[in-house]
Amino acid sequence: MITSGSGALAGLRVIELGQLIAGPFCGQLLGDMGADVIKVEPPGAGDPMRKWGQGAEKVQWEVIARNKRSVTCNLRVPEGQELVRRLIMTADVVVENFKPGTLEKWGLSPDDLLDAKPSLIVVRMSGYGQDGPYSQRAGFGGIGEAMGGWRYIVGDPDRPPARMGISIGDTLCATYGTMGVLAALHHRGRTGEGQVIDAALYEAVLQVMEGLVPEYDHNGYIRERSGSILPGIAPSNVYACKDGPFMIGANKDGIFVRLAEAMGQPELAKDPRYMTHLARGEHQAELDERINAWTSTLTMDEVEQAMVDHSIPAGRVYTAKDMVADPHFRVREAIVEVETQSRGPIRMQNAFPRLSKTPSGIRRPAPAVPGQDNFEVYGSILGIGEEELTRLEAQGVV
Structure with missing residues (x-):
């Protein structure tokens, strides 16, 4: 064109x-x-x-x-x-x-x-x-x-x-x-x-580099490599489905409530470990394990539909092949x-x-x-x- x-x-x-x-x-x-x-x-x-x-x-x-x-x-x-x-x-x-x-x-x-x-x-x-x-x-x-x-x-x-x-x-x-x-x-x-x-x-x-310099200057904090997570921001990660990886970003309180409902585990949003942004950040690893245990039982299509139905920011991890095929x-x-x-x-x-x-x-x-x-x-x-x-x-x- x-x-x-x-x-x-x-x-x-x-x-x-x-x-x-x-x-x-x-x-x-x-x-x-x-x-x-x-x-x-x-x-x-x-x-x-x-x-x-x-x-x-x-x-x-x-x-x-x-x-x-x-x-x-x-x-x-x-x-x-x-x-x-x-x-x-x-x-x-x-x-x-x-x-x-x-x-x-x-x-x-x-x-x-x-x-x-x-x-x-x-x-x-x-x-x-x-x-x-x-x-x-x-x-x-x-x-x-x-x-x-x-x-x-x-x-x-x-x-x-x-x-x-x-x-x-x-x-x-x-x-x-x-x-x-x-x-x-x-x-x-x-x-x-x-x-x-x-x-x-x-x-x-x-x-x-966002707050990388002032975080060190004011707090003495040096950002380190953290893999696929943003430390203290949870849940926001790539999770395993039956047929591939899937990205979910549900770190905001209201969105996490909807994610818990989508997972069929609404009680998670009332658990003191996960009720607030700070609490989820402190228990990030175990929360990611819970979500991964759920996504691993489903296909990407099934997780994607659940995310759309509950208005949760999420998406597949695309390759170029996926991009050229996407409507x-x-x-x-x-x-x-x-x-x-x-x-x-x-x-x-x-x-x-x-x-x-x-x-x-x-x-x-x-x-x-x-x-x-x-x-x-x-x-x-x-x-x-x-x-x-x-x-x-x-x-x-x-």
Whole structure:
């Protein structure tokens, strides 16, 4: 499904200089909202994301590069740097996630760019930020997750820290970078001024750590790995059914009363061990055992129906296979089919969030090859003729 809507950011031009996940995911979010995203890839193999993903064919690129045009440019040579500088001067936003100092080394310092175009917005994503004692260290999303507090609290108590299963550090940083772009656009709309957005991977992770820091600062409490439970919040866990796992969240007093009724054990809600939020937290393990003893006698269908009948927050633990088959996902078009250029139709997550007046969407598939849009972009935007472009290509500039 390719939409024709323009999106809230229609008319905005973004130059994406980053590679792998953080910079490109920021570009994906902006492109989904309607921006014209021009992705700059190194000549040859292009962005390494073209070869990332699981399974026999690597298709993660089809998601992260949708709604983008691709040009190639060698940013390590002066002629390539000048070419990108000219392209940036036609844009509203620049996205990059190189090591701090790289743009400066290439003669593309944000300060110089802003001197030439004061309305420009530059979002810079890096491991540790643009300053500070760690700024020059190499940083990937997993390191940001570790330093930001995420890795330490993920996993079972008797195991080493675990990975979530996705590159959450990168995507959080990209999401906050996108938020910064939207805020900067609002400021520019009032003042005409652009600015630089400094988004660090570890700080993006830190932002979602809830009360982790003040709990230590005020109480001396350090959160530990707790597996599938949230300590002191009960019942809220994944329970075993005859045919698979099922998530139930009934930690609020009134909801727990309904859960006890659904279980055919209304007396549980009157038991002093379980009557209140604090009491259930103190007896969390034994309460989970009681609920698990009940769910294990039933199928997921039976538990799900009981939860619906008693208005209890609950749901199956989905895999991708479950998602693409689910009627709710289908009706809301949470997952859509996109006709890609090189791999045929592929289902993927739709643009999000939903806007009623200027809906986001997938307007074009990911570019099949690096530099697919060289002639279109360099020709129509910079006025470079075919002969000159052929020379640049022959010399390895594009």
